[in-house]
Amino acid sequence: MTDNQQFLEKCRKLIEEKLGWGSSNQWQNQDFENLGDRIFEVTGVVLSASTLKRIWGKVQYNSKPNLSTLDALARFAGFANWRTFTASVISPQPEPAAPAPSSKKRRSFKIILLMLALAGAALLIGSIFVRQPRSPLTFDQLRFSSKPVTLGVPNTVIFEYDATHSNADSVFIQQSWDPKRKFSVDKNLHTYTSTYYMPGFYKAKLILNDSVVREHELIIESGGWMGAILREPVPVYVTDRLHTVPGQTGISQQDLNDLHIEQDKTAPIVTLANVSREPDISSRNFLLSLDLQNTYHGTPSPCLHTNIVVLGTDGYLLLPLGKPGCAGEFNMMLGELPVEGRTHDLSAFGVDFSKPVQLKCEVRERHIQITVNNKEAYAGRFEKDIGKIVGVQVNFFGTGFIRNFQLKATG
Structure with a gap:
């Protein structure tokens, strides 16, 4: 190896x-x-x-x-x-030398212990297989709903549930697709609250034992454009700094300095997001247009990667931008279709960020066209739409701003 x-x-x-x-x-x-x-x-x-x-x-x-x-x-x-x-990572250590003759007895003793341990494990596994199977999961009169308490983030969501009529040993509520965001709840209670730190479209799940038995859509709205610096477990919100320059939305490197954001080892990821349940826009026919600029000058982000994400109820579109020499690292996602820079020519998404870049994405009747600075960067079939559009997210590796944003239905 x-x-x-x-x-x-x-x-x-x-x-x-x-x-x-x-x-x-x-x-x-x-x-x-x-x-x-x-x-x-x-x-x-x-x-x-x-x-x-x-x-x-x-x-x-x-x-x-x-x-x-x-x-x-x-x-x-x-x-x-x-x-x-x-x-x-510590380099692997060399293989130990063969034991001296004086250690043969010790080695034989270890082998005996190992054989005894294996025999015990075999007995344990055998006992597991002869146990009676768990009774089939049964449930009726289930109830599962949710309600955000405010507009914007962070946002507490109140989940109401009723699993008392089931024979489940354990009950969980899962915030979204992420199994790590699954929380055990009391089967005999009916209310549980959970905090969402970023806006978006989620599918909350009610899980009995290891089976998802109820699922519903949950939209956490942003209340207009919001900004955050992504980090675990809680982002740093910068919404109050987004509109210091008239006509544009974003933050500067000086904002990072003022907030004492570490930039020595890796560039921060600044996210601008606008999520709402109001726009009635189908991803089958729409136009997205905006000007944007990555303004970061730190050494940890040589490619100035910038991703524009269109959020839908059945998936998302991800459109990449960055320096021309980094085109091989670009990755685009069109619903269920990944388009990787390693196997596709995405060089048209390489841009000069010394000035704002204009990006347009238009979908009409299963055909998608993306232009960068009025030049076609990608065009092709868009067989599987992403449902209803609920918002847009722009991720800057570093800092940046957007302006002249437009999202509208065209059908």
């Missing part, structure tokens, strides 16, 4: 421990899709389920992951980048 493979295996183990989803040997396609969403939420980088399956060895693939993928994995695992991660 090469050093790089050992580093990748260590990074996978750290991610699995962080997720707490059990052995990756049992992961299904949905788990890898959820992991991709988690990585995007933390790092702003899109890694498709197919890419993650290759990294976890679920799909045969001979090429090595590119550096942008490795950086995203390392950042999700809690490191500044891949280089910082590999530097922190």
Whole structure:
């Protein structure tokens, strides 16, 4: 095994421990899709389920992951980048020398202990298999609803539930697709509150034992444009600084300095979001247009990655921008269709951020066209729409602003 493979295996183990989803040997396609969403939420980088399956060895693939993928994995695992991660991993120790003849008795004793332990484990496993199976899950008169208490974020959501007529041993409420945001609730109670720190479209779930029995849509509105610097477990809100320059929405590097945001090891991810249940816009026919500029000058963000995300009730669109030399690291997501810079020519999304960039995205009758500075960057079929559009999010690796924002139905 090469050093790089050992580093990748260590990074996978750290991610699995962080997720707490059990052995990756049992992961299904949905788990890898959820992991991709988690990585995007933390790092702003899109890694498709197919890419993650290759990294976890679920799909045969001979090429090595590119550096942008490795950086995203390392950042999700809690490191500044891949280089910082590999530097922190202790090199494997050499194999121990063969034991001297005087240690043979000790070695034989260890083998005996190991055999006894294996025999005990076999008996335990056998007893598990002969146990009576759990009774089938039964439930009726279930109730599950939710209500945000305010407009904007942070926002407490009050969940009302009733699972008293079920035979479930345990009851959980899950905030969204993320299994880590699942909370155990008292089966005999009926109210539970949970805090949401970012606006968006969520699907809350009521889980009995290990089965999702009820699910409903939940929109956390932003109350207009809001801003935040993403970090765990709670973002830093910067909404009060968004409109200091007339005609544009965003924050500057001076704002980061004033807020004492660390910038030495990695560039902060600044998110501008506008989420609302009001616009009645179908993703089958719409136009998005805006001017934007990444204004960051720090060394931790050489590519100035900037992602524009259109949020829908059945998925999202992600449109990437960045410096021209980084086009191979761009990743676009069009609903269920990933378009990776490693296997597609996304060079038209490479831009000069010394001045504002104009981006347009138009969908008409299953056809999508994206233009950058009035030049076509991508066009093709858009077979699977993302449902009703509920908002837009712009993620700057560093700082930036938007202006002349427009989102409207065209059908």
